[in-house]
Structure formats: structure tokens, C-alpha cells
Amino acid sequence: MIxxxxxxxxxxxxxxxxxxxxxLCFSSSVPSQPVPPLAQTLQGYLRALEPLLPPEELSHTQKxxxxxxxxxxxxxxxxxxxxxxAKHTKNWITPWWVQWAYLESRQPLPVHSSPAISLPRRxxxxxxxxxxxASKLIAAVLDFKAKINSGQLPxxxxxxxxxxxELYPLLFSxxxxxxxxxxxxxxxxxxxxxxxxxxxxxxxxxxxxxCLDSPVMRISDEKYASRKAAQVLHGGGTFSNSxxxxxxxxxxxxxxxxxxxxLLYEQAIAEGPPIATLLxxxxxxxxxxxxxxxxxxxxxxxxxxxxxxxxxxKRDIEHAKQNLDILINDLDVNVFNFKRFxxxxxxxxxxxxNAFIQVALQLAYYRVHNEVCxxxxxxSQRMFRGGRTEYIRSxxxxxxxxxxxxxxxxxxxxxxxxxxxxxxxxxxxxTDQTLKGHGIDRHLLGLKxxxxxxGLSIPKIFMDTxxxxxxxxxxxxxxxxxxxxxxxxxxxxxxxxxxxxYNPQADHVHFSITAFxxxxxxHAETIAVTLKDTxxxxxxxxxxxx
Numbered sequence: 412m413i414x415x416x417x418x419x420x421x422x423x424x425x426x427x428x429x430x431x432x433x434x435l436c437f438s439s440s441v442p443s444q445p446v447p448p449l450a451q452t453l454q455g456y457l458r459a460l461e462p463l464l465p466p467e468e469l470s471h472t473q474k475x476x477x478x479x480x481x482x483x484x485x486x487x488x489x490x491x492x493x494x495x496x497a498k499h500t501k502n503w504i505t506p507w508w509v510q511w512a513y514l515e516s517r518q519p520l521p522v523h524s525s526p527a528i529s530l531p532r533r534x535x536x537x538x539x540x541x542x543x544x545a546s547k548l549i550a551a552v553l554d555f556k557a558k559i560n561s562g563q564l565p566x567x568x569x570x571x572x573x574x575x576x577e578l579y580p581l582l583f584s585x586x587x588x589x590x591x592x593x594x595x596x597x598x599x600x601x602x603x604x605x606x607x608x609x610x611x612x613x614x615x616x617x618x619x620x621x622c623l624d625s626p627v628m629r630i631s632d633e634k635y636a637s638r639k640a641a642q643v644l645h646g647g648g649t650f651s652n653s654x655x656x657x658x659x660x661x662x663x664x665x666x667x668x669x670x671x672x673x674l675l676y677e678q679a680i681a682e683g684p685p686i687a688t689l690l691x692x693x694x695x696x697x698x699x700x701x702x703x704x705x706x707x708x709x710x711x712x713x714x715x716x717x718x719x720x721x722x723x724x725k726r727d728i729e730h731a732k733q734n735l736d737i738l739i740n741d742l743d744v745n746v747f748n749f750k751r752f753x754x755x756x757x758x759x760x761x762x763x764x765n766a767f768i769q770v771a772l773q774l775a776y777y778r779v780h781n782e783v784c785x786x787x788x789x790x791s792q793r794m795f796r797g798g799r800t801e802y803i804r805s806x807x808x809x810x811x812x813x814x815x816x817x818x819x820x821x822x823x824x825x826x827x828x829x830x831x832x833x834x835x836x837x838x839x840x841x842t843d844q845t846l847k848g849h850g851i852d853r854h855l856l857g858l859k860x861x862x863x864x865x866g867l868s869i870p871k872i873f874m875d876t877x878x879x880x881x882x883x884x885x886x887x888x889x890x891x892x893x894x895x896x897x898x899x900x901x902x903x904x905x906x907x908x909x910x911x912x913y914n915p916q917a918d919h920v921h922f923s924i925t926a927f928x929x930x931x932x933x934h935a936e937t938i939a940v941t942l943k944d945t946x947x948x949x950x951x952x953x954x955x956x957x
Contacts, residue, residue, distance in 0.1 A: 502797030643673035786886035
């Protein structure tokens with residue numbers, strides 16, 4: 412059936428083809444997502460503020476939080492509302508999160524929302540080889556779709572716990588639909604024409620999009636990885652391949668004439684780990700030898716889609732092109748492969764690789780900006796039915812202590828190493844807590860939206876300047892481990908911030924860093940150089956050379 416997820420007054424919606432039977436099959440083996448205890452969340456929120464606020468501001472916020480969380484107070488009332496909601500819905504936060512974070516967002520999908528995954532360059536050059544690889548990619552994706560349809564896709568596990576698999580059937584034949592509140596330029600006007608409406612319908616309901624790109628402009632080998640990732644992320648500009656995208660489409664595979672390739676996906680119903688699983692399948696499929704002869708099944712000829720572009724639509728397109736080029740020119744992308752060590756090094760010292768990298772990111776940011784900042788690490792909640800993502804907040808108090816001690820020559824190496832271990836272990840403990848469904852950010856959002864749902868005023872703790880500071884994410888980070896040398900890339904959440912994504916392999920780590928050129932304080936290359944040096948110094952701390 413076709414599901415149109417449209418909430419009253421929504422700005423966007425999404426369209427997908429999936430059966431109710433499939434949905435139940437892919438989500439019934441995992442527990443419901445718990446509503447964390449209110450006191451636990453409020454305590455965690457205050458702890459997260461401690462490294463960011465001066466004492467007098469922290470004291471003011473503590474009083475406000477205590478009032479909100481007192482027995483019989485507003486917080487307790489809203490908490491009961493969330494607990495009732497959890498009993499009567501598949502997932503108490505996911506529909507709200509999707510609506511609030513994605514469908515109601517007024518920012519453009521390219522750069523600001525949709526992530527891209529850039530993969531190692533294929534060994535070919537020229538349009539004939541491009542089409543050969545593109546055809547095999549199509550076959551690989553259809554093979555993956557067949558496994559979903561037949562129930563042959565293995566259930567995934569994290570730490571021995573099964574994951575909710577319901578996102579997989581939603582990946583295909585799905586698309587964002589611009590909604591009635593604001594998204595009408597280049598859409599409602601476009602659909603007034605019958606020919607246009609039919610062409611748009613075919614695009615929106617197709618399994619996925621395939622973008623056959625012209626070559627990426629070659630520069631130095633050192634910068635080619637960055638250029639290639641940017642190409643997948645936004646197309647390189649309207650003079651290049653940006654017009655060769657349908658950014659509302661959930662899945663867009665990009666295949667370049669020069670062997671560059673990757674995937675761009677829209678986040679309303681897609682996430683990094685399932686996308687990584689899909690790409691692993693594609694790579695495995697493409698390594699198989701080609702069949703000696705094609706199956707004797709006649710295929711329909713490709714159908715060209717036509718649009719009637721009148722003067723008003725042409726004006727809208729030109730306006731959109733200008734805005735997209737401005738956005739693309741504003742984005743600084745730096746992709747690199749750190750080859751000194753990989754995830755095996757932290758493991759050898761009984762440290763979590765992700766926690767190790769997160770502390771390194773905090774230290775690198777401090778070395779560049781001489782301050783710490785609100786940071787979020789995106790982590791999956793698919794161990795719960797209908798679960799999506801949660802944030803792990805940084806820096807912790809332990810991380811701040813280590814950062815301040817790191818450059819202090821009066822602190823011994825042994826003391827620094829102990830503080831580093833404490834910072835890494837604290838972050839790993841936060842990760843464990845979040846994987847159990849006890850993160851704080853989705854819970855805080857739920858409390859705020861519950862108040863709005865009941866027609867109440869927004870609680871004071873969400874109007875506090877501390878909450879604004881704590882959610883001004885200057886560091887947006889994400890680990891997307893994969894079985895191949897791929898790297899994910901997305902834009903910062905705030906104008907004066909960075910987005911850093913990484914894929915740790917055994918003996919190396921792939922990083923992508925983005926920043927906006929409009930901010931004079933942020934430079935992707937500067938943070939990249941500092942991060943490389945920071946990682947080397949942390950290796951020296953663990954394994955001092957004689």
C-alpha cells in the first residue's frame with residue numbers, strides 16, 4: 412500500500428510503498444523504547460552543562476531544573492503524559508522526532524540534511540564503462556530488495572541484541588513530498604500541468620534514483636577525495652552535476668564517468684547503518700563475475716520523462732540554482748585517511764575506539780579554538796521498535812579535565828594518561844546508557860513537545876539561555892563503520908560549527924570534516940591538520956617512544 416505520512420499543518424511529508432505485514436515482520440522481535448526516568452534525565456542534563464557554563468549561570472539553571480523536576484511539578488505531569496503515549500504508540504518519540512527534525516525543517520536538504528557516502532574510485536574511465544558498472548549496481552540493489560521482500564535479510568545485532576529492521580523496506584519507492592505550509596515554489600506550480608504531474612509521480616514512486624554524473628574535475632590527488640565526497644553530497648554546483656539530482660528522493664546512487672561513485676540519502680526514513688549494510692551488499696555483489704549471458708527476459712525500453720516548463724517555473728528554477736550555488740560555494744569539505752593507526756590501537760589498551768576518537772575530537776577543537784563547545788555524537792536506537800537515533804553529549808567533566816591537563820607541562824605523563832582513560836571510560840559509559848534507551852536529548856525534546864501537545868506554555872527550562880547554548884551543536888559527529896573504505900559526509904548543524912564523520916578500520920580511519928566559509932572562525936583544513944597531530948600525540952601518550 413502507499414503510505415502518505417502527513418501530519419496536520421506539516422511542512423513536508425513522505426511517501427513510501429510498504430505493506431503492514433512487512434512492517435510487523437521487521438519490527439516485532441525488539442522491545443519498545445523506554446521513557447527514561449525524569450530525575451535521571453535532568454541530572455544528566457545538568458552534568459552536561461557543567462563544562463559549558465560559568466558557575467553563576469549554572470546555578471541559575473540548576474534552580475530552574477529543580478523547579479521543573481520537583482514532585483508534582485510540571486515535569487512530572489509531562490512525564491506521565493509521555494508514559495501514557497508510550498503505552499499507546501509503537502514508539503513514543505520517533506514520529507515527533509521525524510516531524511520536528513526533518514519534515515518541518517525549512518533548511519535545504521542538500522548539505523544541511525541529506526548525508527552522502529563516497530566510496531573508493533572504480534577502476535574505469537569513460538561513459539561505456541560507467542554504464543556497465545551502473546547496470547551492475549542496479550542489479551545489486553534489486554537483489555538486495557528481493558532479499559527484503561522474501562524475508563531473507565538477516566536480522567542485525569548489536570552487543571547480542573537484535574535490531575529493528577523496519578527501515579529497510581521503507582528505503583525503496585519513497586520520497587519527501589513538499590507540504591502545504593511553505594514548500595510550494597517549484598512544486599505545486601509544477602504539478603498544475605498534467606504532463607509534469609505524471610513525470611513527478613514516476614520519480615517519487617520509483618525504487619531509487621540513479622545519477623550518471625560527468626567527471627569530477629581532477630585536481631591534486633591529495634584533494635581529490637574531498638572533491639569526490641563533495642560531488643556526491645551536492646553535485647558540485649549547477650554548472651556541474653547538481654541538476655542531476657532529485658534531492659527529495661530517499662535513495663540516490665551517483666555513478667561518475669571517471670569511476671567516482673557513492674550514495675546520497677534523505678534522512679526522514681533512512682539512516683547510516685542500514686545504508687552501510689546496503690552498500691556492503693552492493694560491493695559484494697559487484698565482485699561476483701558477470702553472468703556469461705543475459706537472462707532471456709525482455710525488458711521494457713527506458714522511458715524519457717518530459718516536463719512542460721513555463722516562464723514562472725523557469726524563473727523558480729533559476730532562483731533555486733542561484734541559492735544552491737551559494738550554499739555549495741559556502742561549504743568547505745576536507746576528507747582524509749588517517750593512516751598512522753586505526754581502531755586496533757585503542758582496543759589494545761582496553762579502550763572503546765569510538766570513545767577514543769570522541770575525546771580526540773574534543774581535544775583538537777580546544778587546541779584550535781581555546782574553548783570547548785556543545786557537541787553531539789549520533790547513535791542508533793534501533794534496538795527498540797521503531798527506534799531511530801539519539802545524541803551522546805560532549806564534553807564531559809572528565810574530558811575537560813584531561814584537555815586542560817594535556818598541554819600543562821607540570822602534569823606528568825602518567826597523570827595525563829590516567830585522565831585520558833577516565834575521559835574515554837566516562838564516554839563509553841554514556842554510550843552504554845544511551846544504548847539502553849536512557850539518553851537525555853530525545854527525552855528533553857519529548858517533554859517539550861508534550862507540553863505543546865497539551866496546549867501548555869513551553870516550560871522555562873527550554874527558554875533558558877543555557878538550553879540554547881547546550882543545543883547549539885558546534886560539533887556534529889557520527890561514526891559510520893563499514894566493511895569498506897567509505898566515508899560519510901554531511902554539513903554542520905550551525906553556521907559556526909563543524910560536522911565530522913569517521914569510519915574506523917583496523918589500521919586506519921577515514922574522516923570527513925565540513926565547515927562553512929561564511930564563518931571566519933571555522934576552517935575544515937585547520938581542524939583536520941590539528942586532529943591528525945592530536946591523534947599522533949595520543950598515540951605517543953599511550954605508546955611513548957624511547
